[in-house]
Amino acid sequence: MIDYERIMRFLKVSSIINSALEPDEVIRRTIEYTPEVFDSEAASLLLLDSEANELYFNVATGEKGEKVKEIRLKVGQGVAGWVAEHREPLIVNDTSKDERFFKKADEKSGFITKNILCVPVLLKEELTGVLEVLNKKTGDYTEEDLTLLKAMADQVAVALENARLYKELKETFYSTVETLAEMIELRDPYTGGHTQRVKEYSLIIGRRLGLDKDTLERLQLAAVLH
Structure with missing residues (x-):
């Protein structure tokens, strides 16, 4: 069962997304609040550069957020790239044992990724990007976490479309x-x-x-x- 406190945090995310702020600010604030919802160290929103077939970090939280934003991933590269390529969510609770994990991203940013929960951001079945949370502070990421992050990704997709239209x-x-x-x-x-x-x-x-x-x-x- 999803606990009451988590529901309230998720509702706060919904209120941010539905606020009257400028769309880009809505997206930034949503991602910045996401780690609190999932008891995690960091969260990132990667968007698709369809011409280059790459993912770039639109928003990245945490101590190494600015360094992370310098990195680009090919679609299919790393956990986020795999999720983008297959358009399927992924839970990796031990990155050292998953061959899809891209170590060079950590080497470039200085961030140490222990576990990761990653979902595609889809709008009208078209890939817009990838939403991920990293390093759960206690325990592993669960199917419950996955359900919540997918729901958030749906809202983020709408916010991205609103930003484009705006x-x-x-x-x-x-x-x-x-x-x-x-x-x-x-x-x-x-x-x-x-x-x-x-x-x-x-x-x-x-x-x-x-x-x-x-x-x-x-x-x-x-x-x-x-």
Whole structure:
């Protein structure tokens, strides 16, 4: 049986995913909270680069998270690569006895993987990536853990799709605003290209000032609408 405390932790993950935060922030916070749900040292979300047929770390928690994000895995390579290739979940409770485990990833990151639970992230039966938790603090990963992680992967898949749609919507919006501004400028040969120049200069100044991504986007829109 799944205990009450674990259910509450899982519900917190659901509340994060269904929050009004920007989609990329939702995904990051979800993965950062995942180790607590599974009493584990770390968790990672790897996304598929379909052109290179590789997995890259979109979010990686734990002490070596930043080092881990420098690593790429071929589909079929390592536990995560095997899960991506076969689109099946996998429990490995002793990595030293499983030939699918990719030791070089630990060597590059400095992280020591003892056991791992890994599931595919699928959207409409298409592989999006892989979700994994590593190093359970007490005992082995169980079928109960697997059921929970699969449920989380389904929610993460929806969050990833929302992030993609959100990005497309923003790009379309900015493109439409710029096009309208340029059409207005074309009526006057003396102001042609003015909006583009103002936008470029504003972004250069904003970056020099160290403004964050959201502030730069608002600055870009303000420059176009000035």
